[in-house]
Amino acid sequence: MSEAEATVVILSLKVALAAIVFGIVPAFAVAWLLARGRFRGKSLLQAVITLPLVLPPVVTGYGLLILFGTHGPLGSLLENAFGIVFAFRWTGAALAAAVMAFPLMVRPIQLSIEAADVGLEDAARTLGASRAMTFLTVLLPLALPGVIAGAILGFARAVGEFGATITFVANIPGQTQTMSLAIYSLLQSPTGDAAALRLILLSIALCAVAIIASEWFARRLARKRS
């Protein structure tokens, strides 16, 4: 692996991991609301969450640019309040990846929470467990397979993100040029085919490792429970 390739791979992993790490908690919260909540506008929430899945990624990227760009309402607010900048930074690529991966993270978690018997939480409460303890010892372990599945799916989506990223934070080598963007750039140049192929093989290997690891983890979890 050349230094340039290493830069691309590390940046891709950094972006995808950041997207999952920061996305999984809100994804769990939204999944819980959708699975257990009883409120008006629930189907609206479901629709908004699913939107990035059906919209052209370019549209999502443009939306992010409008909202989180340097002059966007949220972008300027975050910069002034916390000094967080998304525009043309790797953080922006992570945000784009998180938004695109969000519906894929929410769905499996939502299904696993729906499958977890609320009665078990009632039982935990009668045994003296506080709400927080009930969550930690009953709901979270029961929903764990869904969380893992969501994280894996989200990770895969985040690593492959292209349209929203290039629209939102452009294609800046070393800053926002993730694997898909680098492959795209190489394919644009007449001499880049071989280098592109190397990156393509690398990305396949990366995803294969992620999937095997998750399978192993899921099987270990299932064995522990039977």
Next chain:
Amino acid sequence: MGVLEVSVTGQAGEFRLAADFEAGSGITALFGHSGAGKTTILKMIAGMTRPQAGRIVADGRVLFDSASGIDLAPARRQIGFVFQDGRLFPHLSVRRNLTYARWAGKRDATRPFGEVVALLGLKEHLDRSPATLSGGERQRVALGRALLSDPAILLMDEPLSSLDQARRLDILPYVEAIRDETRIPIVYVSHDIDEVARLADTVVVLEKGRMLAAGAAAEIFGRLDLGDTLGRQEAGALIEATVMAVDPRYGVAEIDVDGARLELVGEGFAAGEAVRLRIRARDVALALEAQEGLSIRNQLPCAIEEIANAGPAFVEVALRLGGQRLRARITRKSADEMAIARGRQVVALLKAVSVERRVARRRRPPQ
């Protein structure tokens, strides 16, 4: 041990619920058809459903009081709950399930773990996963888990209804062992008259959210006005009795009921043993005087206490036998021809085989 006082109103499905009873030591059965509001009452006691108004006190601790705005969280009520479906945590071993109240609920002052495991025969199952347990084993773990949560009161919501008949008979002795060993008041919901006859010290009869009757088990089973709720065919009196002698040659036991003598066929009786008998009304015939030359061996002189119609063709007769009450169900035609009336002395005839010992139990030692 303490007492549970319940006085609540609320909504149970489509019915308005109103319940007002006390549960002391021993087993209080909430009996009624499904949908009568039995489970809702348990949920109100445990804090899973909020009553519209009322007051719930356990062991002197106010758990709920609409007047003063008290509504303790379920985690702080110390009410053990045994659910119909067990509700064991599938991701935890039997041991971790049993000790859940300790490590997750911070209930430290629980009875010794080993004692409960021995009482419920769970020793060899501790490291198993709930998914591999049989239905009966699962309910035993559920009983143990509730016991180990240091409960002031134990609530059991039809804990046997998910089991087949043979398993039920296996589990019943464990419920009785908990009653006798721990002395924790138990509120036991059931729609099974056999279970109630066997277990209950006190019975609360519910119908469509209303309390029809509450009182000692023998008193409730002796009442003629609860016919449809208690079941016409199954209606029968509960009699507390003592085994006097056993005749192994004939397989017959001689039983004392407040001075009157009964003969029962059945195995496993021991002299001196206290038993509870259930004598179905349909198994009792009446005669005006003692008969001779009958194969029926039990003839008990008693006085008619009460007569009630039971449909167009039958009447139910309540009979005083010593300090207890026997019931007979005879045709209205017989009743008219025999000129049966309140206060009249008659002889109750019951076949030895009609007395079932399967509802028998040891009487608890005096406290």
